[in-house]
Amino acid sequence: MRIGLLGTGPWARLTQGPALAEHPEAEFAGVWGRRPRAAAELAGRLGTRAYDSADELLADCDAVAFALPPDVQAPLAVRAAAAGCHLLLDKPVATTVEAARELAAATRAAGVASVVFFTLRFAxxxxxxxxxxxxxxxxxxxxxxxxxxxxxxxxxxxxxxxxxxxxxxxxxxxxxxxxxxxxxxxxxxxxxxxxxxxxxxxxxxxxxxxxxxxxxxxxxxxxxxxxxxxxxxxxxxxxxxxxxxERADGGAVRPFLRAVDALVESARTGVPHPCDVHFGLRVTEILAAVEAKLPAQHR
Structure with missing residues (x-):
């Protein structure tokens, strides 16, 4: 599976990038980021290619992993699903119910697999x-x-x-x-x-x-x-x-490797993973309900 990475921040540098470079069933296709210099630096460190545009990366991939803020992730993930890419999303999938529902609908319409990386569910x-x-x-x-x-x-x-x-x-x-x-x-x-x-x-x-x-x-x-x-x-x-x-020491790379395993398996079998985008949507709905119950002056 050719997997690309969207994002260049600490999570991408410390977790997603190293895991994608290491995974035996993944070909690390490349990196795109909102900061081209950071994308080039990360790609060079991990032995892959930096892309100038997200859509070029999507066109070259079977799947994409996200290391972006949730409200940047959600619309890009809609585009990735429309391009036929399986999705390895970060949590929360979005911070608005509308954006999370749009993403879940796009994933369902495209027939692509999805996994949301809730770290403790993969350790x-x-x-x-x-x-x-x-x-x-x-x-x-x-x-x-x-x-x-x-x-x-x-x-x-x-x-x-x-x-x-x-x-x-x-x-x-x-x-x-x-x-x-x-x-x-x-x-x-x-x-x-x-x-x-x-x-x-x-x-x-x-x-x-x-x-x-x-x-x-x-x-x-x-x-x-x-x-x-x-x-x-x-x-x-x-x-x-x-x-x-307690989790074993070693950071989040090992759990992320297992999340990649889960995406590969879901894409191969067509069986949804328990932590798919629809579970991610439900989490966003609950968190939005919590936020709505907080005192207005503190929201």
Whole structure:
């Protein structure tokens, strides 16, 4: 499968690019970015070609991977689907329901495969945990606490991310939290099943009611100090109490390699992956419902 990369930022440099160069079933076709110099530098480092236009790259590829802000990604992904490219998308697929629905419709109309890279759903340890809990009955409640110091004083590759500063942890790590809770607990009942409140900084507190009858809570922040950072997920019910295991060290390259595997398999068999664009759409719909419930002066 000839796969191109759209984007040149930290995620492309640290994760997507190295994984595409390494994957045994992928031919890394090339890179396009909004900054031509950065595209040329990344392509040179990874031994591939820099493209002058996104459409030229799409024409040369069977599939494309995205390392772009969500509202840049969505319209480009519509163009990629129309060009017949399978899609390896980043989360969230978009930050508006309209854009996410347009993308899902374009993917369906073109008949292309799609996978959304929810990192924890492709890391072996955490993916196995989600699968095991999704096969159990009787869950009563779950919670995800995601305390990140990206804008709380830590020096990270993402501390200069404009879209993360604008949209906050809700839209950046909220998708990860939902990707852990929705498989075992089921979809939420609708906008009436959402309660939301603001905390300090960009912190958001969310309570959800699921169609299974279970409830869940999310606390999400990118503005805690490094000494207060942590990621925790927990489920409680008839099976007892279970917590998300830690991922092995090594960053996100290994999970992204597994996401490429998933896209190749979905394209080959025609069987949708559980983390396809339609799941990505549902995540955007839920996050938009949460945002709508936040106090207007803080949106």
């Amino acid at each position: 072996p340890e955490t993916a196995a945990w989600v699968a095991a809990q999704s096969g159990a009955d009787g869950w009563l409640t779950g919670r995800v606490d995601w305390f990140s110091p990206v804008f709380g004083g830590a020096d990270t590759p993402y501390s200069d991310s404009a879209w993360r500063k604008e949209r906050g942890a809700l839209w950046d790590v909220g998708p990860h939290a939902l990707s852990l809770l929705l498989p075992p607990l089921g979809d939420i009942v609708g906008p009436e099943g959402v309660v939301a409140a603001r905390g300090p900084g960009d912190m958001v507190h969310v309570a959800l009611r699921h169609v299974s009858g279970a409830s869940s809570t999310l606390t999400l922040s990118h503005t805690v100090p490094p000494q207060a950072s942590a990621v925790t997920a927990e489920l409680r019910g008839a099976a007892g109490v279970t917590t998300l295991p």
